[in-house]
Amino acid sequence: MGRLSNRVAVITGGGSGIGRAVARLFSREGAKIVIADRSDQAVQVVDEIVGSGGQAVFVPCDVSREKDVQRLMSEAVAAFDTIDILIASAGIDQISPAHETSLDDWQKLIDINLTGVFLSNKYAIAHMLQQQNGAIVNISSILGQVGQPDITAYAAAKGGVSNLTRSIAVTYAKQGIRVNAVCPGYIETPLLKELTDEMVQVRVNKHPMGRMGRPEEVAQACLYLASDESSFVTGVNLFVDGGYTAQ
Numbered sequence: 001m002g003r004l005s006n007r008v009a010v011i012t013g014g015g016s017g018i019g020r021a022v023a024r025l026f027s028r029e030g031a032k033i034v035i036a037d038r039s040d041q042a043v044q045v046v047d048e049i050v051g052s053g054g055q056a057v058f059v060p061c062d063v064s065r066e067k068d069v070q071r072l073m074s075e076a077v078a079a080f081d082t083i084d085i086l087i088a089s090a091g092i093d094q095i096s097p098a099h100e101t102s103l104d105d106w107q108k109l110i111d112i113n114l115t116g117v118f119l120s121n122k123y124a125i126a127h128m129l130q131q132q133n134g135a136i137v138n139i140s141s142i143l144g145q146v147g148q149p150d151i152t153a154y155a156a157a158k159g160g161v162s163n164l165t166r167s168i169a170v171t172y173a174k175q176g177i178r179v180n181a182v183c184p185g186y187i188e189t190p191l192l193k194e195l196t197d198e199m200v201q202v203r204v205n206k207h208p209m210g211r212m213g214r215p216e217e218v219a220q221a222c223l224y225l226a227s228d229e230s231s232f233v234t235g236v237n238l239f240v241d242g243g244y245t246a247q
């Protein structure tokens, strides 16, 4: 018996990076996986899980579109009868100082990284309320907590995700729904592909552990918050950052 035996987990952004590591780990722990992503690369993750004896489906979805997210949750219930866990990991990066950030670029990032998390929470909670049970983990960031040069819309969105998480947590605390955030430091995923070697080194040096994290290390924190082992934990922002925010 795994730590998530027979639980149904919807994972947005499950086609790559942190979301993919969560999908793999949760499947090994016995969960049925619904991967929502706007990229078809999620099909490979589903094939891999099914090939190793797990259960998984892919629902194409743009988390910034309300109708997509509504349909995602309906298809998850149609596939596996319920939704026990939501991991909201879909997101994009943007490096741009405020005076050079166009309103369109700002809006695009906010739509995906903040509104997408709101919509995913909203429609997962609608199902979770029926069973008075559920666990949500929103992927925020250290950059929702501390400043960094040239991070504008991304910082605003992640700050929003961190505090949205607290408010949603206290709203549904008596209804069996726990809502927490994981705030990773820099993690080796395709999200960072635009960084030059020099930019990578600057970021590595900011972590007291002297390295970036691995997606699997973030997935372990998500597993704790999604499982019954964290049954008295809600509204928390859990930093998985090699000491970055402890300084």
Ligand SMILES: NC(=O)c1ccc[n+]([C@@H]2O[C@H](COP(=O)([O-])OP(=O)(O)OC[C@H]3O[C@@H](n4cnc5c(N)ncnc54)[C@H](O)[C@@H]3O)[C@@H](O)[C@H]2O)c1
Binding pocket: 012, 013, 014, 015, 016, 017, 018, 019, 036, 037, 038, 039, 061, 062, 063, 064, 088, 089, 090, 091, 092, 112, 116, 139, 140, 141, 142, 183, 184, 185, 186, 187, 188, 189, 190, 191, 192
């Ligand atoms: N990698 C890091 O250093 C780091 C650090 C802190 C927080 N995060 C956060 O972790 C989350 C996952 O990032 P990652 O590093 O795994 O990146 P990634 O690029 O490897 O994965 C992101 C996934 O989200 C999907 N996605 C993007 N926009 C989408 C949309 N509108 N609808 C549906 N799916 C969409 C992508 O297709 C991709 O599969 C993001 O929210 C990111 O902000 C990452």
